Amino acid sequence: MSIAVYIAVMAGVTYCIRVLPFAFFRKKIRSKFLKSFLYYVPYAVLSAMTIPAIFYSTGNIYTAIAGTGIALVLAYFDLPLIVVSLAAAAGAFLVGWII
Amino acid sequence: MEKKIQSDFVRGMMNGIPIFLGYLSVSFGFGIMAVGSGLSVLEAFMISLTNLTSAGQAQGVGIIAAGGTLIEMAAVQFVINIRYALMALSLSQKLDKSFTLPHRLFAAYGITDEIFALCSTKEKILKPSYMYGVILVSTLGWVTGTFLGAAAGTLLPANVTSALGIVLYGMFIAIIVPPTRKQKNILFVVGMAALLSVICKYLLPMISGGFAVILSAVIAAVVGAWLFPQKEEEEEI
Numbered sequence: 001m002s003i004a005v006y007i008a009v010m011a012g013v014t015y016c017i018r019v020l021p022f023a024f025f026r027k028k029i030r031s032k033f034l035k036s037f038l039y040y041v042p043y044a045v046l047s048a049m050t051i052p053a054i055f056y057s058t059g060n061i062y063t064a065i066a067g068t069g070i071a072l073v074l075a076y077f078d079l080p081l082i083v084v085s086l087a088a089a090a091g092a093f094l095v096g097w098i099i
Numbered sequence: 100m101e102k103k104i105q106s107d108f109v110r111g112m113m114n115g116i117p118i119f120l121g122y123l124s125v126s127f128g129f130g131i132m133a134v135g136s137g138l139s140v141l142e143a144f145m146i147s148l149t150n151l152t153s154a155g156q157a158q159g160v161g162i163i164a165a166g167g168t169l170i171e172m173a174a175v176q177f178v179i180n181i182r183y184a185l186m187a188l189s190l191s192q193k194l195d196k197s198f199t200l201p202h203r204l205f206a207a208y209g210i211t212d213e214i215f216a217l218c219s220t221k222e223k224i225l226k227p228s229y230m231y232g233v234i235l236v237s238t239l240g241w242v243t244g245t246f247l248g249a250a251a252g253t254l255l256p257a258n259v260t261s262a263l264g265i266v267l268y269g270m271f272i273a274i275i276v277p278p279t280r281k282q283k284n285i286l287f288v289v290g291m292a293a294l295l296s297v298i299c300k301y302l303l304p305m306i307s308g309g310f311a312v313i314l315s316a317v318i319a320a321v322v323g324a325w326l327f328p329q330k331e332e333e334e335e336i
Binding site for chain 1: 114116117120121138142145146149150151152155156159162163169172173176177180181182183184185186187188189190191192200203204206207208210212215216219220258259261262263264265266267268269270271272273274275276277278279280284285288289290291292293295296297300301311312313315316317319320321323324325327328329
């Protein structure tokens with residue numbers, strides 16, 4: 001089978017999942033419960049994606065812990081996204097270089 | 100007016116820089132993997148350009164390499180990517196009036212975990228121009244990384260690529276930590292989602308990664324909504 005057909009099916013399914021709720025759900029949700037649920041979803045998704053995956057993100061648990069610690073401290077002081085994420089990578093790199 | 104629109108777009112691009120860097124390194128790995136599975140550089144590039152998703156693409160390449168059926172391809176993509184429907188629904192609630200149907204049809208292309216994270220937490224009301232700025236920079240990183248990985252995968256030193264693996268997670272931490280300081284209800288939801296995710300990973304390994312995230316997040320958000328319903332004034336912030 002042509003690889004282009006596979007790619008078309010992949011892309012088509014993925015786009016439909018994204019576009020159907022985004023483009024065609026036009027109602028404002030009134031339910032207090034649903035509104036609260038959707039308010040918490042981003043934080044819950046991000047947290048579940050980060051923990052524990054971040055500890056495997058560099059292929060070495062020690063460099064990952066160093067990067068995570070740096071990110072937590074800098075994020076606590078509300079530093080910009082780019083600073084926090086690059087400092088985490090730099091910390092992981094340096095610790096990997098030392099050990 | 101023109102200036103304001105441009106600044107939203109530029110602000111989106113600036114905020115998208117961590118995504119650019121993270122995508123560059125993650126898709127680099129995807130490019131290496133795709134070529135290793137027998138795809139051409141162009142095919143790897145096209146998959147990244149048309150799909151813009153990590154786990155789904157990795158599984159998809161596996162199915163292509165194994166000569167799977169199209170039904171299997173569609174089913175696997177559906178299961179892995181269904182989380183985007185939840186994110187799209189969440190975003191649909193905070194779209195600006197200027198987000199007309201054509202804009203929605205275009206911008207839906209760019210709903211990924213990371214772009215959703217930025218658009219849903221950094222913006223009170225989401226405008227197309229801001230979202231396009233984030234999508235443009237992110238997609239550029241995703242397809243560039245794929246191309247470089249597919250064409251010249253082994254040129255970067257391994258310790259640099261592995262350290263870059265943490266960039267996107269660093270950005271997630273930068274997004275979730277500040278609000279947990281101010282709002283204990285968010286801290287509760289974040290903590291519970293993390294705990295459930297750890298339980299899925301170590302005690303329930305038969306649940307695949309994508310499902311584990313959705314399951315943990317939905318349970319934590321439901322419990323959060325049940326225990327700490329949003330007050331009217333907080334919703335309008």
